[in-house]
Amino acid sequence: MDFHIKVILAIATCALSVGADITTYVPQLTLMPIQGSVTSTTFTLDKPQCIFGSRTNQVWLLVARSNVSVSITNAMLKPPSMYSSFPTQGYYHVPLGTEASYPCSNTADYIRVGDTVYCTDNTYCNAPLPDSGPYRVKFVVMNNNALVSSSLWSGLITLRTGKNPSTIDTWPGRRSGGMIVLTSILSLLMGILTLCLTAAFFVGCKGMSRKKGTKENSIIQADQNTKNYKTHYSSTIRHQPDPPSSPEPKIV
Template identity: 35%
Template sequence: MGLGRGQSPLLMALVPLLTCLQTGMSLEHISYVPQLSSATLGGRLTQSTFTLEQPRGQFSHPSISDSDAIWLVVAHSNATQKFTAPQKVEDTPVPADFPQGGYYLTLRASRALYPGGQPSNQLWVLRVGNDTRCSPRTRGCNHPLPGPGPYRVKFLVMSDRGPMAETEWSSETRLQQAEVLQAAPGPHTAGTVVIIAILSVLLAILLAALLTLLIFTWYDTCGSTPISGPGELVFMRKYDTHHMSRPSAVGAS
């Protein structure tokens, strides 16, 4: 901005101050890219969560104090360009704003939770979307993610005066999707229909034969005419055979 000879010395003195204020409004850049956890970790990606490596030792800059809040910004991949850091904690978007705004802040922490120099054999991760108990309208709620994504994340440092520093955006992360049962190919499906039809016909024939057998058995047992009824008289004739007759009496001598 150029100054003419007629401008006051007060305005000339304010120029450096305005320049300083404009410079202070820009966020400090932290050259760190959030990364997914190791591929061998169980539950690294699910249908509503994903797991990040903790950004340990990334917030040791002197301008960041232990009382500053470190937020994780979760955004749809196509909403990163329109992200605007909130100026106050009260203005931080919540998960309920995600469908319309395209991003929200969660997993508030401090740099004391992300120290450097820890042993490498310990597992330090952040599971995004892992809290099913909090309300999506609660500030900082780590609510399950609403869909497969893709998502991108970054860390944002905020003090009482507003945003202080930010990391780079991560690469795209896509969640797992439920597998949909696919219909079998056409020829195989036609063959299956023919087999089912044949089996149905055979089953119908078997049932008909069984029903016929049951009817025939019932008719033979309960429906036949008896030889003699209850009121009939049965006459029997006595037959004497010759060989069963008593021998004739022998005369006395």
């Protein structure tokens, strides 16, 4: 849903700019759903439409520190300032082509400032911005280094600032009180559960050992009883001698 809203707003901005004059145009950070619209070294502007004529005048983007922008006059806009002068004077110009490069269109587009990592021309370079700013920008139209017209200044543009990994505090003391209490309770319960499982294990082993000993004793006792068993009549019956045989009769 957010994607469609941003696209509609971008198109509406372009539509409202139809017939607008550059002197009333305010540069805006893009509303298009692109990744990295503002980074630690770049920012992205909506590409202006329908504010320039179809002439061959040169369009420049003036990038300035916010505290310097208030003191920049029209006389300071010509000739264009080089990127190498930015550390000392606090502003520089980025070439953006001719006015004919910005026709009216129903398709939203953007300009990424600070996008050229390796500049082949150090004189006028769209190089990465050196710090988080804040900055202000404006579009300037020139003809042979003569100022033709310019837009209004944008609002403050502040870049993202990365945090040094060595300064990130990972100590638990930075956690909330509720998180610490919950962690302590879970740790205590885990310890109690571990003790219960350990005790149950030893009790089970001891019970199995007792059962095994009782079974072995029963087997030994049964074996002894089998060896000592005598029938009940074996002690009372005695061996009887065979009766004497009668003499054979004599024949006379």
